[in-house]
Amino acid sequence: MEKIQNDLPTLEVGGDNIVLFHPHIPKNAVKYVTDTLSTRWIGQGPKVEQFENEFSKKFCNGQTAVAVGSGTDALHLSYILSGLKPGDEIISPVFTCTATNIPFLYMGVKVVFADVDKNTLNISVDHVRELINERTKAIVCVHYAGLPCDMDELNSIAKKWNIPVIEDAAHALGASYKGIPIGAISDFTMFSFQAIKHITTGDGGMVSLNDQTLRAKAERIRWFGIDRTAKQEGHWDNDIKEVGYKYQMTDIAAALGLAGLEEFDNIIAYRRKLFSIYEKELQNIAGLTFIGGGFKDREHAAWLCTVVVERRVNLQKMLREHHIESNQVHYRNDRYSIFGRRRDNLPNMDTVEDKYLILPLHTKVREEEVYRICEIIKGGW
Numbered sequence: 001m002e003k004i005q006n007d008l009p010t011l012e013v014g015g016d017n018i019v020l021f022h023p024h025i026p027k028n029a030v031k032y033v034t035d036t037l038s039t040r041w042i043g044q045g046p047k048v049e050q051f052e053n054e055f056s057k058k059f060c061n062g063q064t065a066v067a068v069g070s071g072t073d074a075l076h077l078s079y080i081l082s083g084l085k086p087g088d089e090i091i092s093p094v095f096t097c098t099a100t101n102i103p104f105l106y107m108g109v110k111v112v113f114a115d116v117d118k119n120t121l122n123i124s125v126d127h128v129r130e131l132i133n134e135r136t137k138a139i140v141c142v143h144y145a146g147l148p149c150d151m152d153e154l155n156s157i158a159k160k161w162n163i164p165v166i167e168d169a170a171h172a173l174g175a176s177y178k179g180i181p182i183g184a185i186s187d188f189t190m191f192s193f194q195a196i197k198h199i200t201t202g203d204g205g206m207v208s209l210n211d212q213t214l215r216a217k218a219e220r221i222r223w224f225g226i227d228r229t230a231k232q233e234g235h236w237d238n239d240i241k242e243v244g245y246k247y248q249m250t251d252i253a254a255a256l257g258l259a260g261l262e263e264f265d266n267i268i269a270y271r272r273k274l275f276s277i278y279e280k281e282l283q284n285i286a287g288l289t290f291i292g293g294g295f296k297d298r299e300h301a302a303w304l305c306t307v308v309v310e311r312r313v314n315l316q317k318m319l320r321e322h323h324i325e326s327n328q329v330h331y332r333n334d335r336y337s338i339f340g341r342r343r344d345n346l347p348n349m350d351t352v353e354d355k356y357l358i359l360p361l362h363t364k365v366r367e368e369e370v371y372r373i374c375e376i377i378k379g380g381w
């Protein structure tokens with residue numbers, strides 16, 4: 001396998017360094033976690049339920065939300081709930097976090113990679129149309145960087161084939177598509193609260209379920225297959241009829257999540273402000289295209305700022321000489337041995353593979369730092 005040539009060691013926080021990612025720890029985080037530590041419940045208890053309810057109201061139009069230990073757990077749980085079996089095929093984006101596709105390997109499900117749309121780096125709807133057939137049992141999409149995918153098109157293809165759409169919305173908390181929040185559109189929508197996502201629980205995840213009747217099963221699968229409510233109420237028949245996992249969220253994590261929810265509106269407003277500065281400043285630069293801007297029918301969640309550039313290695317090195325981190329974040333998944341060989345039907349991915357670069361965008365980056373980064377880029381590389 002080819003080596004990644006242009007990864008540089010991580011910069012320290014401090015001085016005039018601008019790091020690519022930094023967790024956002026809300027003001028009330030320490031208080032809420034400390035309070036939780038003095039209660040009976042530090043594992044899964046009432047705070048998890050409170051976090052689910054508040055999350056559901058804020059992001060899922062009230063449809064039921066199930067909290068788990070990570071975004072990857074949330075994806076695996078969604079894939080189980082969607083009824084996938086060993087030998088089934090699904091269509092999934094090639095350009096995403098490995099978390100999107102690794103759970104299929106747990107399940108013996110065959111991943112058919114779809115190409116990127118070269119303007120957005122989201123899944124190419126045209127390629128999904130080409131790939132789909134009677135063996136396809138689900139469509140997965142990832143709202144890359146926070147820009148919603150073409151949900152009307154994807155859901156109408158899925159409807160035609162009578163299969164579910166599973167949204168990986170790890171980048172897209174707070175995004176919306178034609179006025180509907182991401183979290184209330186498809187059969188399954190997954191969110192992540194990993195350290196550097198919009199809000200964090202250390203690690204954590206959530207699944208929003210379109211079909212509320214799946215909730216009981218989701219709760220069992222998250223806890224070994226045991227009906228925990230019946231057990232606590234003292235009428236559990238003491239049998240386990242389906243294989244579950246240990247995928248629950250803890251109250252310690254939920255306490256962090258609740259503190260995050262309080263600040264979410266400010267977090268996303270700030271991220272969107274930085275994103276729009278990048279977007280405005282990085283226009284009309286030879287050899288550089290800003291990704292994900294200019295849509296009127298969907299709202300970006302501003303998790304990543306991505307540019308597609310010529311001579312990427314040079315730009316990344318030059319930024320680094322100015323103490324600015326940048327890198328690729330995600331890599332095409334078909335480069336990894338576990339997913340088999342490199343596919344040869346992904347021409348758009350082939351084209352952008354050596355060109356995309358992610359720039360710092362988070363709550364610790366100051367507006368003037370974004371202007372500084374843009375000025376440096378405008379000076380040429």
Ligand SMILES: *Cc1c(COP(=O)(O)O)cnc(C)c1O
Binds near residue numbers: 073099100
């Ligand atoms: C962060 C992320 C996930 C989930 O990751 P966890 O670390 O398990 O919470 C899934 N998909 C994408 C695209 C991500 O960025």
